[in-house]
Amino acid sequence: MMATTYSLTKSILNKRPDFILQAGLGGCLNENLPLTKIVLVENENIGDLGVEENRTFKTLFDLRLLDKNSFPWKDGKLSNNVDTLKSTGLKIVNGVTVNEISTNGKRIAYYKNQLNASVESMEGAALHFVALQERIRFLQMRSLSNFVGERDKTKWVMDIAIANLNTELMRILVKFFNT
Numbered sequence: 280m281m282a283t284t285y286s287l288t289k290s291i292l293n294k295r296p297d298f299i300l301q302a303g304l305g306g307c308l309n310e311n312l313p314l315t316k317i318v319l320v321e322n323e324n325i326g327d328l329g330v331e332e333n334r335t336f337k338t339l340f341d342l343r344l345l346d347k348n349s350f351p352w353k354d355g356k357l358s359n360n361v362d363t364l365k366s367t368g369l370k371i372v373n374g375v376t377v378n379e380i381s382t383n384g385k386r387i388a389y390y391k392n393q394l395n396a397s398v399e400s401m402e403g404a405a406l407h408f409v410a411l412q413e414r415i416r417f418l419q420m421r422s423l424s425n426f427v428g429e430r431d432k433t434k435w436v437m438d439i440a441i442a443n444l445n446t447e448l449m450r451i452l453v454k455f456f457n458t
Contacts, residue, residue, distance in 0.1 A: 280325075280376055283405035291413055298363075298416045298456075301406045302448050304440055305374070305421035306381070308390055309397035312370070312423060315439045317447040319364055320374035320419040322356040323407040324394045326386070327377050336389055351411035357404055361416045367451060372397035374419065376404035381427050390427070399427050420447065 287299070307314060329338040339345040340355045347355035356373075364371060375396035381387050390396045398421050410417040422444035425435040 280378060280402055280405045283402035284409060287405060287409045291409070291415070295413075296415060298418075299406065299410050300418050300420065300448075300451070301403070302420040302444055303400065303402070303422075304424040304437065304444070305403075306399040306425055306427040307397070307423040308375070308387065308399055308427050309372070310426070312372075312397060314423050314425065314436045315443050316370065316423050317443055318370045318372045318398055318421050318423065319367060320359070320398060320400075320403055320407075320421060321364060321371045322358045322373045323404045323419070324356055324373070324375045324396060325377075325404045326375040326381075326390050326394065326396070326399070327379070336386070351408060357407035357411060359407060359411075359417060359419070361418070363416065363418060363455060367418075367454075369420070369447070374398045374400060374403045374421070376400055376402065382430065384428065387428050398423065418451075420444070420451070422447075 329336055340347040351357055373396050375390045375394050377399055381399060390399065400421060403419050406417060406419055422440040424437050424440035
Protein backbone atom coordinates (compact mmCIF):
# COMPACT_ATOMS: atom_id res chain seq x y z
CA MET A 280 0.00 0.00 0.00
CA MET A 281 2.79 2.42 0.88
CA ALA A 282 4.76 1.65 -2.29
CA THR A 283 1.67 2.20 -4.45
CA THR A 284 0.86 5.47 -2.69
CA TYR A 285 4.40 6.74 -3.24
CA SER A 286 4.72 5.59 -6.87
CA LEU A 287 1.29 6.82 -7.85
CA THR A 288 1.75 10.22 -6.23
CA LYS A 289 5.18 10.63 -7.82
CA SER A 290 3.78 9.72 -11.25
CA ILE A 291 0.89 12.16 -10.88
CA LEU A 292 3.26 14.96 -9.88
CA ASN A 293 5.48 14.26 -12.91
CA LYS A 294 2.71 13.94 -15.48
CA ARG A 295 -0.85 14.50 -14.35
CA PRO A 296 -3.10 11.94 -16.08
CA ASP A 297 -6.78 12.41 -16.90
CA PHE A 298 -7.56 8.85 -15.90
CA ILE A 299 -5.87 6.04 -13.91
CA LEU A 300 -6.52 2.36 -14.52
CA GLN A 301 -5.17 -0.05 -11.90
CA ALA A 302 -5.33 -3.72 -12.86
CA GLY A 303 -4.16 -6.74 -10.93
CA LEU A 304 -5.03 -9.97 -9.21
CA GLY A 305 -7.14 -10.17 -6.09
CA GLY A 306 -8.17 -12.70 -3.52
CA CYS A 307 -11.86 -13.60 -3.61
CA LEU A 308 -13.96 -13.24 -0.46
CA ASN A 309 -17.28 -14.08 -2.11
CA GLU A 310 -17.90 -17.78 -2.76
CA ASN A 311 -20.60 -16.83 -5.30
CA LEU A 312 -18.01 -15.25 -7.58
CA PRO A 313 -16.03 -17.70 -9.72
CA LEU A 314 -12.26 -17.58 -9.76
CA THR A 315 -10.85 -15.82 -12.85
CA LYS A 316 -13.85 -13.44 -12.96
CA ILE A 317 -12.94 -9.82 -13.63
CA VAL A 318 -14.48 -7.27 -11.25
CA LEU A 319 -14.33 -3.53 -10.69
CA VAL A 320 -14.03 -2.14 -7.17
CA GLU A 321 -16.36 0.73 -6.35
CA ASN A 322 -15.93 1.05 -2.57
CA GLU A 323 -12.61 0.34 -0.90
CA ASN A 324 -11.72 -0.12 2.78
CA ILE A 325 -8.44 -0.52 4.64
CA GLY A 326 -9.06 -3.73 6.52
CA ASP A 327 -6.30 -3.69 9.08
CA LEU A 328 -5.95 -0.01 10.00
CA GLY A 329 -7.02 0.09 13.62
CA VAL A 330 -6.61 -1.98 16.77
CA GLU A 331 -7.65 -5.38 18.09
CA GLU A 332 -9.17 -4.57 21.48
CA ASN A 333 -11.08 -6.96 23.73
CA ARG A 334 -11.15 -9.54 20.92
CA THR A 335 -12.86 -7.07 18.59
CA PHE A 336 -11.27 -5.16 15.72
CA LYS A 337 -11.86 -1.42 15.87
CA THR A 338 -11.14 0.91 12.96
CA LEU A 339 -9.81 4.44 13.25
CA PHE A 340 -13.42 5.52 12.68
CA ASP A 341 -14.62 3.37 15.59
CA LEU A 342 -11.92 4.90 17.77
CA ARG A 343 -12.98 8.38 16.61
CA LEU A 344 -9.45 9.12 15.45
CA LEU A 345 -10.78 9.79 11.95
CA ASP A 346 -14.17 11.12 10.84
CA LYS A 347 -15.83 8.58 8.54
CA ASN A 348 -17.06 11.42 6.31
CA SER A 349 -13.90 13.54 6.10
CA PHE A 350 -12.77 13.81 2.48
CA PRO A 351 -11.97 11.54 0.73
CA TRP A 352 -13.93 9.16 2.98
CA LYS A 353 -17.68 8.61 2.59
CA ASP A 354 -19.24 6.62 5.40
CA GLY A 355 -15.82 5.13 6.15
CA LYS A 356 -15.20 4.02 2.55
CA LEU A 357 -13.15 5.31 -0.34
CA SER A 358 -15.84 5.40 -3.03
CA ASN A 359 -15.41 5.62 -6.79
CA ASN A 360 -18.58 6.89 -8.41
CA VAL A 361 -17.20 7.54 -11.90
CA ASP A 362 -19.69 6.85 -14.71
CA THR A 363 -17.13 4.67 -16.53
CA LEU A 364 -17.41 2.16 -13.68
CA LYS A 365 -21.00 1.31 -14.53
CA SER A 366 -20.59 1.42 -18.32
CA THR A 367 -17.97 -1.35 -18.54
CA GLY A 368 -20.42 -4.23 -18.12
CA LEU A 369 -18.19 -5.74 -15.45
CA LYS A 370 -19.37 -6.86 -12.01
CA ILE A 371 -18.99 -4.04 -9.47
CA VAL A 372 -17.92 -5.05 -5.95
CA ASN A 373 -16.53 -3.71 -2.69
CA GLY A 374 -12.88 -4.28 -1.86
CA VAL A 375 -10.60 -4.39 1.13
CA THR A 376 -6.90 -3.55 1.15
CA VAL A 377 -4.67 -5.33 3.65
CA ASN A 378 -1.00 -5.46 4.56
CA GLU A 379 -0.80 -9.23 4.85
CA ILE A 380 -2.26 -12.28 3.13
CA SER A 381 -5.36 -13.04 5.19
CA THR A 382 -5.49 -16.44 6.86
CA ASN A 383 -7.28 -15.64 10.12
CA GLY A 384 -10.89 -16.86 9.87
CA LYS A 385 -12.22 -14.20 12.24
CA ARG A 386 -10.58 -11.39 10.27
CA ILE A 387 -11.79 -12.85 6.95
CA ALA A 388 -15.35 -12.98 8.35
CA TYR A 389 -14.97 -9.31 9.37
CA TYR A 390 -13.99 -8.35 5.81
CA LYS A 391 -16.94 -10.27 4.37
CA ASN A 392 -19.64 -9.46 6.89
CA GLN A 393 -18.76 -6.04 8.28
CA LEU A 394 -17.02 -4.47 5.29
CA ASN A 395 -19.08 -6.34 2.68
CA ALA A 396 -15.90 -6.91 0.67
CA SER A 397 -15.79 -9.37 -2.22
CA VAL A 398 -12.13 -8.88 -3.16
CA GLU A 399 -8.89 -8.42 -1.22
CA SER A 400 -5.78 -6.65 -2.49
CA MET A 401 -2.70 -4.96 -1.10
CA GLU A 402 -2.88 -1.71 -3.05
CA GLY A 403 -6.47 -0.83 -4.02
CA ALA A 404 -7.08 1.63 -1.20
CA ALA A 405 -3.91 3.51 -2.16
CA LEU A 406 -5.31 4.08 -5.66
CA HIS A 407 -8.69 5.21 -4.33
CA PHE A 408 -7.14 7.50 -1.71
CA VAL A 409 -4.67 9.23 -4.04
CA ALA A 410 -7.02 9.50 -7.04
CA LEU A 411 -9.85 10.90 -4.91
CA GLN A 412 -7.50 13.40 -3.23
CA GLU A 413 -6.20 14.49 -6.63
CA ARG A 414 -9.67 14.42 -8.22
CA ILE A 415 -8.58 12.12 -11.03
CA ARG A 416 -11.05 9.62 -12.50
CA PHE A 417 -9.98 6.00 -12.02
CA LEU A 418 -10.89 2.33 -12.21
CA GLN A 419 -9.62 -0.53 -10.08
CA MET A 420 -9.90 -3.83 -11.97
CA ARG A 421 -9.21 -7.22 -10.35
CA SER A 422 -9.06 -10.75 -11.66
CA LEU A 423 -9.94 -13.23 -8.91
CA SER A 424 -7.06 -15.69 -8.63
CA ASN A 425 -7.74 -17.50 -5.35
CA PHE A 426 -10.12 -17.65 -2.44
CA VAL A 427 -8.90 -15.66 0.56
CA GLY A 428 -7.60 -17.96 3.29
CA GLU A 429 -6.78 -20.82 0.89
CA ARG A 430 -3.05 -21.48 1.24
CA ASP A 431 -2.93 -24.54 -1.03
CA LYS A 432 -1.48 -22.86 -4.10
CA THR A 433 -2.50 -25.78 -6.33
CA LYS A 434 -6.06 -24.41 -5.94
CA TRP A 435 -5.03 -20.96 -7.16
CA VAL A 436 -5.56 -20.10 -10.84
CA MET A 437 -2.98 -17.38 -11.41
CA ASP A 438 -2.22 -18.11 -15.09
CA ILE A 439 -5.87 -18.09 -16.18
CA ALA A 440 -6.64 -15.06 -14.00
CA ILE A 441 -3.77 -13.12 -15.60
CA ALA A 442 -4.80 -14.15 -19.12
CA ASN A 443 -8.42 -13.11 -18.48
CA LEU A 444 -7.25 -9.82 -17.00
CA ASN A 445 -5.13 -9.08 -20.08
CA THR A 446 -8.07 -9.84 -22.39
CA GLU A 447 -10.40 -7.59 -20.40
CA LEU A 448 -7.80 -4.82 -20.21
CA MET A 449 -7.53 -4.80 -24.00
CA ARG A 450 -11.33 -4.60 -24.33
CA ILE A 451 -11.53 -1.72 -21.84
CA LEU A 452 -8.65 0.19 -23.45
CA VAL A 453 -10.18 -0.11 -26.91
CA LYS A 454 -13.70 0.73 -25.72
CA PHE A 455 -12.86 3.76 -23.62
CA PHE A 456 -9.53 5.01 -24.88
CA ASN A 457 -9.45 3.95 -28.56
CA THR A 458 -5.96 2.50 -28.27
